[in-house]
C-alpha cells in the first residue's frame with residue numbers, strides 16, 4: 123500500500139478506565155473511547171455519526187447530552203442506515219451532505235490504526251458513506267480499543283474491505299486479486315479498476331485517534 127508518513131504530534135493522557143471490573147471488557151473500552159470523543163462535541167455543531175459497535179456508544183452519549191440540555195442544536199449526518207435508525211430513535215436531528223457539505227466533526231470507529239493514524243475501515247460494511255462524510259469534516263476523531271492498533275495497515279491479517287458494484291462482481295474480484303498478486307503496494311490504483319466503488323483505506327484523514335486500553339486512554343493528534 124502506498125502510504126505517506128506525515129509528522130504526527132502525540133499527546134497522551136493516561137486515565138484509569140471508569141469500570142466496575144478490574145479488567146474492562148472490550149465493549150467497556152470502546153465506550154470509554156466513545157465518551158472521550160464526545161467531549162469534542164459542542165452545541166451548534168454538524169456531526170458525522172459513525173457506524174459500528176464503538177460509534178454506537180458515541181451516538182448514545184450525544185443523545186444523552188442533548189436530552190440533558192448540555193448540548194443544543196446538534197445536527198447529525200449518519201454514515202449508515204443503521205446509525206440513521208439509531209439516531210432517529212434517540213431523537214437526534216439529522217441532515218445530509220447536500221444541506222451540510224462541511225461538517226465540524228465526525229466520530230467513528232476503525233478496524234485498524236497504524237502509527238501515522240492511517241486507518242482501515244469498512245469491515246462493518248459502510249465504507250463508502252463513511253468516506254464521503256469523513257472526508258469533508260474539519261475534525262475526524264477515531265475511537266478504538268487497543269486491539270485495533272497495528273504496525274502497518276493490513277497487520278491484523280484480515281482482508282481490506284473493497285466495495286464493488288454488483289454487476290459481474292466475481293470478475294472484478296479476480297482482477298483485484300491479480301492486482302494484489304502483482305504488487306505488494308496498492309492504493310488508489312484499486313479505484314482505477316472498473317467496477318470498484320471505494321476501498322477501506324482511510325489515509326491521512328484522521329485528525330485524532332482515541333485509544334482505550336487496560337491502562338487508560340491515549341489520544342494521538344495529527
Ligand SMILES: O=C(CO)[C@H](O)[C@H](O)COP(=O)(O)O
Pocket residue numbers: 172173174175176177230231232233242243244245246247248249252
Ligand atoms: O468501519 C466501520 C464500519 O464500516 C467500523 O467503524 C469498523 O468496522 C469498526 O467497528 P467496531 O467499532 O464495531 O469495532
